[in-house]
Amino acid sequence: MSLSPGIKLCGTHRINGTKLFGPVKMSIAAGGWSCILGSSGVGKSTILRLIAGLPTGGRFEGSITSSDGRPLANRISYMAQSDLLFPWLDVLGNVTLGAQLRGEAPDIEQAMSLIDQVGLQDHVAKKPATLSGGMRQRVALARTLMENRPVVLLDEPFSALDARNRADMQELSSKVLNGCTVLLVTHDPGEAARLGNQIFLMTDHALKPCSVPATPLIRDTGAPETLKCQAELLSALRSQVS
Amino acid sequence: MKRLGDVFLVIVVAVGIWQLVVWLSGVPPFILPAPLRVAETLFDSRELIFAHTLVTVSEVLIGLMLGSILGMATAIHLAGSKLARRLILPILVLSQAVPVFALAPILTLWLGYGLASKIVMTILIIYFPVTSAFHDGLSRVEPGALDLAHCMGATKRQILWRIRFPSALPALGSGLRLAFVYAPIGAIIGEWVGASQGLGYLMLLANGRAKIDLMFACLIVLAVLTVFLHFIINRSAQFLEKFTAGTIAFSIKPYGRKP
Numbered sequence: 001m002s003l004s005p006g007i008k009l010c011g012t013h014r015i016n017g018t019k020l021f022g023p024v025k026m027s028i029a030a031g032g033w034s035c036i037l038g039s040s041g042v043g044k045s046t047i048l049r050l051i052a053g054l055p056t057g058g059r060f061e062g063s064i065t066s067s068d069g070r071p072l073a074n075r076i077s078y079m080a081q082s083d084l085l086f087p088w089l090d091v092l093g094n095v096t097l098g099a100q101l102r103g104e105a106p107d108i109e110q111a112m113s114l115i116d117q118v119g120l121q122d123h124v125a126k127k128p129a130t131l132s133g134g135m136r137q138r139v140a141l142a143r144t145l146m147e148n149r150p151v152v153l154l155d156e157p158f159s160a161l162d163a164r165n166r167a168d169m170q171e172l173s174s175k176v177l178n179g180c181t182v183l184l185v186t187h188d189p190g191e192a193a194r195l196g197n198q199i200f201l202m203t204d205h206a207l208k209p210c211s212v213p214a215t216p217l218i219r220d221t222g223a224p225e226t227l228k229c230q231a232e233l234l235s236a237l238r239s240q241v242s
Numbered sequence: 243m244k245r246l247g248d249v250f251l252v253i254v255v256a257v258g259i260w261q262l263v264v265w266l267s268g269v270p271p272f273i274l275p276a277p278l279r280v281a282e283t284l285f286d287s288r289e290l291i292f293a294h295t296l297v298t299v300s301e302v303l304i305g306l307m308l309g310s311i312l313g314m315a316t317a318i319h320l321a322g323s324k325l326a327r328r329l330i331l332p333i334l335v336l337s338q339a340v341p342v343f344a345l346a347p348i349l350t351l352w353l354g355y356g357l358a359s360k361i362v363m364t365i366l367i368i369y370f371p372v373t374s375a376f377h378d379g380l381s382r383v384e385p386g387a388l389d390l391a392h393c394m395g396a397t398k399r400q401i402l403w404r405i406r407f408p409s410a411l412p413a414l415g416s417g418l419r420l421a422f423v424y425a426p427i428g429a430i431i432g433e434w435v436g437a438s439q440g441l442g443y444l445m446l447l448a449n450g451r452a453k454i455d456l457m458f459a460c461l462i463v464l465a466v467l468t469v470f471l472h473f474i475i476n477r478s479a480q481f482l483e484k485f486t487a488g489t490i491a492f493s494i495k496p497y498g499r500k501p
Contacts, residue, residue, distance in 0.1 A: 054389050078393040084386050087488030088408045101396035101404055127488035147394065 011062010379413025
């Protein structure tokens with residue numbers, strides 16, 4: 001994997017002339033986990049889509065730059081809330097999807113090693129319909145890793161999972177995405193407190209950095225500093241909503 | 243086995259009602275022949291009916307094959323090209339304003355009394371449902387899947403063949419289901435307008451000579467043919483649905499995959 005860059009986003013986003021957010025300034029640190037926390041509809045996913053170069057249905061005035069000055073296109077991997085697995089492909093087919101879509105021959109050995117890493121070695125030839133929600137999300141994680149991109153954008157990828165699977169996936173992702181610049185969009189203060197090297201609280205028009213515990217990732221859910229951070233984030237979130 | 247029993251029961255009930263109507267109404271055989279009489283005619287004229295059935299089956303199958311290929315090719319072309327959507331889509335919609343049956347005499351005039359005019363008639367009847375259903379399927383792909391493909395640097399061509407095409411197979415199945423039921427109608431209409439062979443021709447001939455039992459025999463053969471076609475396409479469409487849903491063992495292997 002090439003060296004992971006930091007990302008700077010400055011600007012305002014409008015949909016049909018109405019401001020969704022901005023002007024905002026956000027510096028995402030290189031090689032760490034940054035979380036955007038906010039309630040539904042404030043534009044968290046829009047920021048992620050802007051960085052990914054995906055259509056947002058609006059107009060962004062500003063700039064998105066990387067710390068190494070190189071374009072971000074083709075250096076980003078994306079994982080959404082829905083696993084987006086193709087039901088007609090088996091686990092190996094889904095993990096190697098990127099190469100297939102680019103018309104390249106996939107590296108089967110690497111794919112098998114990643115499938116092994118996410119603990120699905122016994123399910124390589126299974127179709128998504130036969131897998132549980134947690135397993136499907138692990139396939140999506142292996143597919144994201146297979147892209148071998150230095151920047152990984154996660155759009156609430158664990159929100160549809162049950163508590164146990166969510167905690168497992170958070171730990172697994174933190175382990176396997178070590179070294180990547182990760183931007184996680186979430187509405188769960190607990191998740192942000194556990195995973196964020198940086199946490200940004202997104203409110204109606206603004207984006208402000210929050211204080212984070214000094215402990216390394218992935219933080220223990222029961223640790224006093226994690227619980228304190230979670231409580232502060234929840235309180236900040238609630239004060240914005242009300 | 244239970245389903246086969248149900249089919250048998252339906253046939254017995256239908257024939258029973260038919261026989262009952264003949265008994266109760268007392269209509270003469272040249273208006274409504276009894277089922278037994280039709281069965282006798284079907285057996286006695288089996289060679290004649292079989293020869294004409296072969297012609298109709300040929301028209302239907304060739305028309306179905308060409309119409310389906312043409313419809314699928316048009317839908318893929320529409321999905322892959324903006325220019326094609328701008329040019330072909332309005333023409334396709336406008337073409338539906340002309341009743342296809344009204345074209346039968348013109349087709350016979352242009353293409354003669356042989357197979358060609360019936361095949362073209364069949365193609366015209368099934369082309370729109372296949373094109374429309376498949377194009378609809380190709381256009382309705384989950385936006386998230388397209389976002390993912392965009393981030394992966396997929397080309398439009400690969401998105402079409404590796405995402406849109408497999409996603410659209412159930413919709414293609416729906417279009418083909420309609421096509422397989424419509425196809426015999428196209429061939430028969432073509433034969434009614436002008437032909438020297440085929441079940442439609444034989445029915446008209448029998449009608450003109452007051453051989454209503456022969457006409458009914460042809461009708462039964464035609465119904466059996468349509469039911470058989472429906473059965474075949476239903477199974478095929480179910481296979482396409484299961485393939486897309488990933489509920490069958492068959493799957494597409496990535497390039498260079500070891501067996």
